[in-house]
Every structure is written in structure tokens, then in C-alpha cells.
Amino acid sequence: xxTSITRHTLAxxxxxxxxxxxxxxxxxxGKGYNIESLAVGTTHDPAVSRITxxxxxxxxxxxxxxxxxxxxxxxxxxxxxSSERAIRRELVLIKVSAPTHEVRNEVxxxxxxxxxxxxxxxxxxxxxxxxxxxxxxxxxxxLLSEFGILELVRTGTVALERGQYTIDEQTKEKGEFDYxxxxx
Amino acid sequence: xxMTGAAILxxxxxxxxxxxxxxxxxxxIINVYDALLDYPGIRHILTAHEQGACHAADGYARAxxxxxxxxxxxxxxxxxxxxGIATAYMDSSPIVCITCNxxxxxxxxxxxxxxxxxxxxxxxxxxxxxxxxxxxxxxxxREAFAIARSGRPGPVxxxxxxxxxxxxxxxxxxxxxxxxxxxxxxxxxxRSSQNFKAPEPDYQDIDRLAEMxxxxxxxxxxxxxxxxxxxxxxxxxxxxxxxxAPVGITVMGAGGFRGLHRLATGLVGMHGSQASNMAxxxxxxxIAVGCRFSDxxxxxxxxxxxGAKIVQIDIDRSEINKNVDTDHxxxxxxxxxxxxxxxxxxxxxxxxxxxxxFSFKTQTEYEPAADRMTPVQILDxxxxxxxxxAIYATDVGQxxxxxxxxxxxxxxxxxxxxxxxxxxGFGLGAAIGAQVGNPDKVVILITGDGxxxxxxxxxxxxEHYDLPIVTVIFNNGALxxxxxxxxxxxxxxxSQTTLDRGPDFVKLAEAYGLTGRRVTNAEDFEAALKTxxxxxxxxxxxxxxxxxxxxxxxxxxxxxxxxFMVN
Numbered sequence: 001x002x003t004s005i006t007r008h009t010l011a012x013x014x015x016x017x018x019x020x021x022x023x024x025x026x027x028x029x030g031k032g033y034n035i036e037s038l039a040v041g042t043t044h045d046p047a048v049s050r051i052t053x054x055x056x057x058x059x060x061x062x063x064x065x066x067x068x069x070x071x072x073x074x075x076x077x078x079x080x081x082s083s084e085r086a087i088r089r090e091l092v093l094i095k096v097s098a099p100t101h102e103v104r105n106e107v108x109x110x111x112x113x114x115x116x117x118x119x120x121x122x123x124x125x126x127x128x129x130x131x132x133x134x135x136x137x138x139x140x141x142x143l144l145s146e147f148g149i150l151e152l153v154r155t156g157t158v159a160l161e162r163g164q165y166t167i168d169e170q171t172k173e174k175g176e177f178d179y180x181x182x183x184x
Numbered sequence: 185x186x187m188t189g190a191a192i193l194x195x196x197x198x199x200x201x202x203x204x205x206x207x208x209x210x211x212x213i214i215n216v217y218d219a220l221l222d223y224p225g226i227r228h229i230l231t232a233h234e235q236g237a238c239h240a241a242d243g244y245a246r247a248x249x250x251x252x253x254x255x256x257x258x259x260x261x262x263x264x265x266x267x268g269i270a271t272a273y274m275d276s277s278p279i280v281c282i283t284c285n286x287x288x289x290x291x292x293x294x295x296x297x298x299x300x301x302x303x304x305x306x307x308x309x310x311x312x313x314x315x316x317x318x319x320x321x322x323x324x325x326r327e328a329f330a331i332a333r334s335g336r337p338g339p340v341x342x343x344x345x346x347x348x349x350x351x352x353x354x355x356x357x358x359x360x361x362x363x364x365x366x367x368x369x370x371x372x373x374x375r376s377s378q379n380f381k382a383p384e385p386d387y388q389d390i391d392r393l394a395e396m397x398x399x400x401x402x403x404x405x406x407x408x409x410x411x412x413x414x415x416x417x418x419x420x421x422x423x424x425x426x427x428x429a430p431v432g433i434t435v436m437g438a439g440g441f442r443g444l445h446r447l448a449t450g451l452v453g454m455h456g457s458q459a460s461n462m463a464x465x466x467x468x469x470x471i472a473v474g475c476r477f478s479d480x481x482x483x484x485x486x487x488x489x490x491g492a493k494i495v496q497i498d499i500d501r502s503e504i505n506k507n508v509d510t511d512h513x514x515x516x517x518x519x520x521x522x523x524x525x526x527x528x529x530x531x532x533x534x535x536x537x538x539x540x541x542f543s544f545k546t547q548t549e550y551e552p553a554a555d556r557m558t559p560v561q562i563l564d565x566x567x568x569x570x571x572x573x574a575i576y577a578t579d580v581g582q583x584x585x586x587x588x589x590x591x592x593x594x595x596x597x598x599x600x601x602x603x604x605x606x607x608x609g610f611g612l613g614a615a616i617g618a619q620v621g622n623p624d625k626v627v628i629l630i631t632g633d634g635x636x637x638x639x640x641x642x643x644x645x646x647e648h649y650d651l652p653i654v655t656v657i658f659n660n661g662a663l664x665x666x667x668x669x670x671x672x673x674x675x676x677x678x679s680q681t682t683l684d685r686g687p688d689f690v691k692l693a694e695a696y697g698l699t700g701r702r703v704t705n706a707e708d709f710e711a712a713l714k715t716x717x718x719x720x721x722x723x724x725x726x727x728x729x730x731x732x733x734x735x736x737x738x739x740x741x742x743x744x745x746x747x748f749m750v751n
Contacts, residue, residue, distance in 0.1 A: 019302065019314075026306055060505065067502035073311040073331060076375065 007036065008062040009054050009086060009159050011167055012069055013076040016042055016049040020074045024051055027068055033057055037090075037134075039156035048076060050167075052158045079167045081159045088159040092130045092137045097148035099124050107147060114140045125150060133157070185356070189318040189349040190219035193282070194226065196325035199360055202253050203227060204244065204620055206237040210257020211297060213284035215349040217255075229620055229649060231613065232641040234261050238268025239613025239639070240620070241279045245272070246600045247575055247618035249415060251332050252279040258286055259297030262343070263304065267607060269339045270308040274604030275436060276413055278337035280328050281305075287347040288316065301343050310338035316345070318353035326363045327372070335379025336500040337413060379499060385516030385524060393471070393495055393512060394528040400469035402537045403429040404489075406452060406481075409436025409603065410474010410498060410518045412596040419522035420473065421445065426526060428534045429471075430541045432460035434481050435588055435603040437474070443592025447538075450546040453481035454739050455585045458544040461737075461745045464489050466540070471495045474518045477507040478604065479741065485509070487744045497521050548589065548736045548751075559586040559658060561706045562727050566628060566656065567591055569713050574626040575600065575618045579611035579635030582664035585735040587630045609638030612655070616642060619651040626654070626717060633659040633683055633726075643696040646722040654716045655724045657689055660731045668734050672749055682731075693724035702726045 014020045021040060028035050037054040055065070062080065069078045081088075098104045098121075107126050111118055116130035130140050134157065141152065161167070187195070193216060197205070206229045209217045220228055231237040234256045241252030256265050262283040272279045286295040302312045311331050313324050321344065328340040358366070364373045364380065373380045397403060405427065411420050420440060424431050424447050431441050432452030441448060450457035452464060464470065470489040474497065475481065482488040485508045493511040496504055497518060504513045514521050550560045563586060576591060577600040578584040584601055593599050600618050602610040615629040636657050646653050658664075663681040670678050693700030699721065701712040709727055716723035737748045 019306075022303070023306060030307055064502065064506060067504075071310075071500070071502055073372065 003058050003060070005056060005058050007054055007056050009052065009081045009083070009088065009157065010062075010066065010069070011079045011081055011159060012051040012053065013043070013167055014049050014051060015074045015076070016047055017074065020049070021051070023072055023074055024053075024069065027065060027072075028053070028055060031061070031065070033061070033065075037154075037156040039158045041158075052156065054157055077167055079161070081161055085163075086159045086161050088133045088157050089131055090134060090137055090157045091155040092141075093119070093127060093153045094130065094141065094144060094149055095125050095127045095151040096144050097124065097150055098126045103147055107144065110140065110143050116140065185354070186352050187355050188215065188219065189321050189344065189351050189353060190215040191222070192318065192321050192353060192355045193325060193344070193349070194219050194223045195355055195357065196322050197226060197253065198223065199326070199358065199363075200251065200329045201360070202251070204229065205253045205255055206231055206240040206244070206617065207255030208234045208237055208257070208261060209255070210261045210284075212258040212286055212346040213255060213261070213349075215346065216282070216284060228255075229616070229645065231616070232644045233639065234264035235268050235609070236613040236616070236639055236642040236645065238265045238279070238281065239271065239607075239610050240617035241281070242268060242272045242277050243577060243600045243614030243617030244621040245277045245279050245617070246275075246614070247597045248621040249597060250621070251329055252277070252617060254279065254281050256281065256283050257297065258284055258301070259299050261297075262299055262301040266304060266308070268613070269305055269341065271602050271605040271607040271610055272339040273308045273310075275602065276337050276409060277339070278332040279339045280332050281339060281341045283341065283343050284349060285314070285343050285345045288345045291345065301341065305341050308339070309341050312341040312343070314343045314345075315348055318348050318351040321348065321353065322355055322358075323367050323369065326358070327369045330363060330369055330380060335382070382499065382517040382520060383515055385514050385521045387524070389512070389514045390521065390524045390528060393514060394525060396469055396493060396495065396512065397427055397471075397529060397532065401534065402467045403427055403469040403471065403532075403534065404463045404467035404492070405429050405431045406470065406472040406475050407431055407433045407437035407441040408473055408475025409434065409440075411437055411440030413474065414499075414518040415596045416519035416522055417441065417596055419519050419526060422526050423522050423529070426529050426531055428532045428538070430459070430463050430538060432456065432463060434475055435601065438588050438601075439593040439596045439598045440474075442594050448546070449541060451589055453745070454483060454741065455589065455735050455737065456739070456745070457546045457548070457589070458737060458748070458751070459541050459546045461739065461748075462544045463541045465491075465744075465746045467492045469493050469495070471497065473497045473522070474499070476503045479507070482508050483739055483745050484742050550736075553730075556730050557704065557706055557709065557727055559583070559729060559733060560590055562656065562658065562709060562729070563587060563590040565706055565710045565713060566630075569710065569717060570628055571626050573598070574628055575622060577601070577611045577615035577618055577627065577629045579631040580606045580608045581632045581635055582660075582668065582733070582735050583630050583632040583635075583658035585665075586658070589735075608635040611635060612639055612642040612646070612653075615653045615655075616645055616651055619653055620649070627651075629653055629655040631655060631657055632664060633657055633661065633689070634663040636689070637683075637687070640692060643693065643698060643722070643724070647697045651722060652720050653722045654713065655722070656713075657724065657726045658729055659689070659726050660729045660733060662731050664731075664733070665735070667731070668738075671732070671734070672738070673740070689724055689726040698722045698724060700724045700726065702728070704728045
């Protein structure tokens with residue numbers, strides 16, 4: 001079994017109810033894992049929320065966490081999204097110090113290169129919104145740091161599988177669905 | 185039909201066939217206790233402490249196989265259940281705890297006797313609920329019972345604010361068979377990850393296991409708690425006979441396989457017999473049924489059954505490969521898997537392998553001493569005098585290991601013990617639950633002086649309900665198991681493990697209106713036990729044993745399974 005420590009992205013469909021997030025998060029804290037990123041929101045079905053969790057661990061623990069998540073009554077389904085087969089996006093808002101005309105121009109140029117949008121400008125600051133995966137966010141963060149980042153906020157990664165497959169059980173591939181046998 | 189939340193709760197308990205509830209009243213649960221008066225079909229056992237009620241519900245569940253139910257009030261009443269719930273959770277015992285909380289407008293305001301008990305018990309329940317509306321109450325109770333008993337059983341907690349028990353709502357009776365067809369529970373039943381219906385094992389997996397068994401020359405079976413929970417004694421014994429394989433038994437598996445069967449090698453793991461542990465080390469195929477390879481069994485996962493293909497049969501997917509890496513596994517209820525396996529397997533013969541395994545001792549021999557009683561002497565007297573179907577409850581420590589090593593259990597539910605959580609103080613409450621659930625059987629509590637002191641207040645319960653529990657205290661004047669560890673691993677520095685103090689257990693029993701006896705030799709003990717068994721009332725027998733008596737053999741935690749510290 002692969003024992004290297006890597007980033008694992010889990011998509012979890014849960015009941016949209018009070019206390020569900022703490023039930024899910026508890027599974028990680030109880031085992032001493034730090035959640036790298038967490039994003040929660042409702043889905044097209046208002047009774048169902050989707051949680052995207054990124055955790056850095058080895059293959060064995062990732063499988064264990066998935067199986068334990070599936071045991072929770074509030075969890076509808078769990079899917080591990082491999083980086084090759086999933087689209088991962090994150091929204092980052094960055095407020096940069098831009099006291100002069102020249103700095104503002106430079107920041108705007110960088111923003112354009114990264115196809116990020118400028119959502120607020122004041123006399124001393126510019127606020128950008130960047131959408132991308134974590135490498136893009138890191139790249140722009142590095143570039144902007146020389147101007148002075150005043151504030152930065154990330155939504156956490158959300159992810160969807162590419163192609164026709166969805167997280168719902170009906171359309172899942174047999175191998176993934178029958179996790180008790182083939183995946184383990 | 186319109187009725188109060190408290191009455192709806194009672195109706196729902198009746199739907200489930202609940203006839204016994206253990207509990208302790210309080211301010212917020214007052215409406216529930218009021219409704220209880222109108223339901224004479226539900227017998228309430230008032231314990232001395234909520235923890236005792238929770239252990240009693242647990243003991244009831246383990247001994248009868250039914251869901252145990254307990255009531256407690258908000259705040260301290262609810263938190264007193266926590267140890268009991270964790271005990272049930274670790275040993276997969278189905279209980280439903282019903283607590284009441286402060287009124288909805290007072291929630292979250294640090295009101296008198298308020299605690300977020302659903303938050304507190306989140307890690308130790310299969311699921312828990314805060315019922316915010318009387319309309320949700322009936323379905324929540326139905327769901328809670330279904331969850332507690334299905335798949336891998338476990339505790340569920342329902343917290344009901346006081347005003348919900350008071351509010352009037354519509355109650356539509358629904359028979360238990362209909363519960364899974366309506367509402368949220370019907371949706372849950374459709375989800376594959378929830379084992380509401382025991383998953384049908386994969387036939388190919390079973391064929392493969394049958395083939396592995398045919399090819400094995402040195403197979404070993406492990407009987408775990410899953411065999412007991414699914415009451416699969418007959419199927420397990422059939423498989424053992426067909427495989428002609430030795431059987432190691434875990435603490436939780438005790439009772440799942442007859443201890444005196446010719447293939448039984450005794451306990452396996454930290455206090456496992458030489459035969460069991462040597463068999464684990466030498467086997468080429470290890471089949472664990474309903475066993476999670478706890479650190480007390482597997483000890484050192486990397487060297488556990490080092491030469492063997494390991495096969496795990498479990499109803500809970502998340503147990504597979506959790507503690508020990510396995511080569512093959514089957515998901516399903518132990519009974520069903522074993523049935524299917526037996527259908528496919530022809531008689532095997534492993535005479536040479538059995539000769540090897542049974543050349544090692546299956547039991548520890550303790551030297552009899554003239555001047556004092558040994559634990560084995562006490563247990564021999566019990567085994568000779570108690571009926572074969574007597575139920576044994578234990579606390580936790582040396583007496584527990586001695587009892588499991590030397591009493592041979594014959595059926596599932598005959599032993600009620602806290603295996604996973606190791607809860608000292610579990611025994612008396614559990615014995616009360618077991619006795620209430622089995623009024624016609626003899627219930628014997630085997631305990632130690634340390635454990636018994638913790639929750640001996642429940643003697644008042646045994647006295648009041650006239651439960652003829654025979655309590656046998658292995659009194660060595662010490663916290664024996666910790667003392668043993670200190671002797672072996674701390675260079676004999678005994679820190680805070682000597683109980684050179686009261687109480688006088690004879691006087692204590694008398695204070696509760698019961699008979700107490702103190703004995704120092706086997707003859708006196710036998711006489712006292714005979715009297716106790718025929719008296720029809722609870723009796724406490726305080727047996728003096730040596731402070732330095734050890735549980736043998738013993739393998740240190742994290743060591744190779746054959747690396748015996750003491751033999």
C-alpha cells in the first residue's frame with residue numbers, strides 16, 4: 001500500500017442540518033489530522049450540503065477516514081477526488097497596499113495576467129479576486145507580497161469530478177461504489 | 185391522535201416492545217416520569233446514580249440481545265451517562281439513552297442544569313438527536329432504535345427539551361414493521377453505507393475464502409465480539425469443526441464459542457494462553473470473525489500472525505485494515521457469512537497442526553496455596569456450584585482476566601464485561617441489567633475491591649428490587665492490575681495502588697440491607713456461595729486473596745505476541 005503522505009480531496013454530501021459540520025470535522029480532529037482546507041455550501045437540493053475537505057495524509061488513513069465518514073448517519077455519500085480526474089477551484093480575495101499610481105498600475109497588470117478581477121480600489125489599496133487551484137493562488141500571492149499584502153482570505157478548495165460521473169450513488173462506477181471490496 | 189410529547193415518547197417505546205427502562209428522574213425530565221405513571225407496561229428501575237442506569241441498560245442489552253433503554257435528566261444527569269455510553273460504544277452494545285434538556289428558549293443560555301449533551305456525546309454515539317419539535321419526536325425515536333440495533337450495534341442518545349415533552353402533537357401509531365417504510369428512516373434504509381439491512385456478503389469473496397481454507401495447512405480461527413453480537417454460536421462451532429482448526433477467543437468473543445470445546449485454545453492476546461498466542465505466531469491462515477484486532481489482541485500489528493494470510497470478517501467496513509493489514513475480507517453479519525461458508529466447505533483435517541498447538545498450555549496453572557485462597561480456587565468453586573447457564577458480569581482488572589481465563593462460557597451473552605473501554609465500576613450496574621432481563625437465571629458479579637468501591641451504591645438498587653445477584657469480590661487490597669504493571673514495568677515501585685483502607689464490605693452490604701460474608705479459605709467460600717445461591721437475595725462475598733497475585737501469562741503492550749513477560 002502507498003504510504004507516502006499526499007494531499008487528498010474528499011467530497012462529502014451531508015444533510016443540511018445543525019451540527020452536521022461538527023460531526024464531520026470531529027472525525028479528523030479526533031485522529032489528530034489537520035484539515036488543510038474545508039468548504040461547505042448547499043447544493044441544488046436545499047436539503048443537502050456538500051463539504052469539500054482537503055487533508056494531508058497517507059493512503060491508508062484516507063481510506064479509513066472515508067469509511068468512517070460513511071458510517072455517519074448524516075452523510076449521504078463520500079467520494080475521493082483524484083487530482084487528475086477532478087476540477088479544483090478556490091476563490092482568494094487579496095487586499096494589496098497600493099499607495100501610488102505606479103504601484104496600482106503594476107498590481108493591475110499582474111491581476112490581468114492572472115485573469116483575476118479587481119473588485120475594490122481605494123486611495124491606498126486594491127482588492128483582487130482570484131479563482132484557481134492552490135498553485136495559482138500561491139503564485140499571485142508571491143508576486144503581490146512585494147507590494148505588501150494587507151489582508152488575504154481563501155474560501156477553501158471546492159472540487160467536482162470531470163466527465164459524466166457525479167457523486168450520487170446511482171451513477172457511480174461499480175468499483176468506487178463497492179468500496180468495501182475493491183477499493184480497500 | 186393528539187397527545188403530549190412525553191406520552192408520544194412512551195407510545196414509541198411501546199412500539200419498540202420496550203418493557204424495562206433504567207433511569208433517574210430530575211427537573212427537566214419530569215413530564216416523562218409523569219407520563220410513565222400512565223404506562224404500567226413499562227417497568228422503571230430506579231438506580232442510585234445515572235451511571236448505574238446506563239451500565240444497567242448496557243448489561244440488559246448484552247445479556248438479552250435487546251435494545252437497553254435509560255432515562256436521565258439534563259445537565260449532571262446527562263453527563264453522568266457519558267462513561268456508560270462510551271462503554272457501550274466501544275463494545276458495540278445497543279442502547280438508547282433519553283435525556284431531557286432545558287426548555288427551548290433557555291437553550292444556549294447556560295441555564296440551570298443545562299449541558300450540550302449531543303455535543304458531548306458526539307464521539308461516543310452512533311448518532312444523537314436534539315428534538316426541537318414535538319412533531320419530529322415519534323420518527324426520531326423510531327430512527328434511534330433502528331440505528332442502535334442495526335448493523336454494528338451501538339448507543340444512540342435522544343435529547344428532548346422539556347417544553348417538547350409538554351407540547352401536544354399528533355401521534356399516529358405505526359407498528360415496528362412499518363417504521364422503515366416511511367419518512368427519513370425510509371431514505372436512510374436506501375443508503376448503501378448504512379447497514380440497516382445486514383449487507384448480503386459477496387459470494388465470490390466467500391468462495392475465495394473457502395479456497396484459502398482448503399489450501400491452508402495451519403489455520404486458526406479467532407472468535408471476536410461480532411460472533412456474540414450476532415448470536416452466531418452454532419454457525420461458528422460448525423465452521424470450527426469443519427475446518428478442524430484451533431479457536432482463539434477474545435475478551436469480547438467469550439461466549440461466542442464454547443470455552444470447553446476441544447478446539448478452544450483459550451484467550452488470545454495480552455493475557456492469552458500459550459496455545460493461542462503460539463498458534464497466532466505459527467499459523468498460515470488466520471480468520472478473525474467479528475474482531476477488530478484491538479491493541480490488546482494484536483499487540484504489535486507488524487508482527488501479528490507474521491506467517492499467515494489474515495482474513496477479516498466484519499459487518500463494519502471501517503474496521504477492515506484499521507489495525508492490522510489483511511489479505512482478504514468479507515463484509516457481512518457473522519452469522520450469515522459463516523452459514524454461507526459452511527455450505528461451501530467440506531470437512532478438513534489438521535491433526536498435526538492441532539497436536540502442535542495443543543502441545544502448549546491452554547490454561548495457566550496456578551499453584552494451590554495452603555495458607556490462602558488463589559483466584560483459580562475461587563473460580564473453581566464458582567464453576568462447580570453455579571448453574572451452567574449462570575450469567576457472569578465482571579468489573580475491570582485482574583479479576584476480570586482471571587474470570588475470563590478460567591470460567592468457560594457456553595453461549596452469547598453469558599459474559600457481560602467491559603472489554604474495549606475497560607470501565608471500572610461497570611460490573612454491578614451491568615449485573616443489575618442482566619438480572620432484570622433474565623429473572624430466571626443466576627447472575628454472578630465477579631469484581632475487585634477497587635472496581636467495586638466505585639459504584640457499590642447500586643447495592644441499594646439490587647436490594648430494593650430484590651435482585652438475587654451474588655457479588656464475589658476478589659479482595660487483594662490493591663488496584664491489582666496496575667500494581668502488576670508497576671511490578672513488571674516500573675521496577676516494583678508501587679505508586680498509589682495500595683488500597684489499605686475501607687470500606688468493610690460486609691458492613692457495607694449490611695448497611696444496604698443485604699447479607700455480607702468475608703471468607704479466607706475455599707471451604708468457607710464454597711459454603712458462603714451455596715448459601716448465597718439458594719437465599720434468593722443479593723449477597724456480597726468478600727474473598728481475601730494475595731496482594732501479589734498476578735494475571736498470567738502476560739505479554740507487554742506493543743510486544744510480539746509470543747514475547748511472554750510472565751508465564
